Amino acid sequence: MVWRKPGLAVFAIIFGGGAMAEIAGEEKKSGSGFMSRETQAMQADDTSNPGMFSVLDGERLWREPVGPAMKSCASCHGDAEVSMRGAAARHPAFDETSGKAIDLAGRIKLCRRDKQTAEPFPRGSEELLALTTYVGTQSRGMPVAPPVDERLTPSRENGKRLFEARIGQLDLSCASCHDDNWDKRLGGSPITQAHPTGYPIYRLEWQSVGSLQRRMRNCMVGVRAEPYEFGSQEFIDLEAYLNTRASGLAVETPGVRP
């Protein structure tokens, strides 16, 4: 049945054999390690990394007083270089109020809505991306450190289940590519181990900065699956699991990808 789809021959060649296996310690490698020298150089230099424009926008928003009390992020958190150092490395974290895992962008959304009582920024908006990139880059160079918190276990387990479940018309799981074939290429692109260490990233194909969720939606559309909604619990659970896989790798926000 499956053979009617012409694109599938490619998958059959690439994915012949191969047992499901998580990536062992020494083989663990950040996505940037798979990139071309040119892309790596673009990411490494802050005057050639276009993601830095998002960082600069985020810095401006950080200091902008808004809402009825005219509070800025800085009014409560002060200097982001101090207060936000490590924040990205420990998200997704457990949110007491909702009793669920929350990602960094979700946390920023909540502060904007509840602490500043200002117009919330939608997921995918330039403003939320800018603040997330700005807060994210304060952890640059720090190891991803998933919180030791039992309450995150259900989220991580669900993320793992979603990662390993076959989806879409092509009937592939995230693991089919990112665990079993991470050292191969797909249509010229390195597949990589799906570590979320550089997000939000500047992606040349998008000509802009984009979120981890946008990246994951691209992968889902690629296997012709219905992508989860932006901000959905599925994506947060997937990220919570991805972070345990990436534990110890350095945060690189803003990453650059082709």
Add this chain to the structure above:
Amino acid sequence: MTARALINAPKTARKGDIIEIRAMIAHKMETGYRQGPNGQMIPRDIINRFVCTYGGAEIFSADLFPAVSANPFIAFSTVATESGTITFAWTGDDGQTQTATAEIAVN
């Protein structure tokens, strides 16, 4: 208008040194060939001209076209001749020019 730009130029150089200058401006470089969600064409809006002057004299210029990516990045080299101001100017389809400057000390 002050540009949202990132400039990489040496702050000091020796007279006669060849120096590399890199300039990137935040700009969406809308090609004019894309459709918006409503099916309408999104009007072209690009930076079409870049000029760099050093001590008031033009040392580099370029015409830009719709195929140039968002946030155009331009790198070139020149010879360090004297202390002074390097000025970068980007002009858009709307006729507006955005500028940025960098100081260099030459000894």
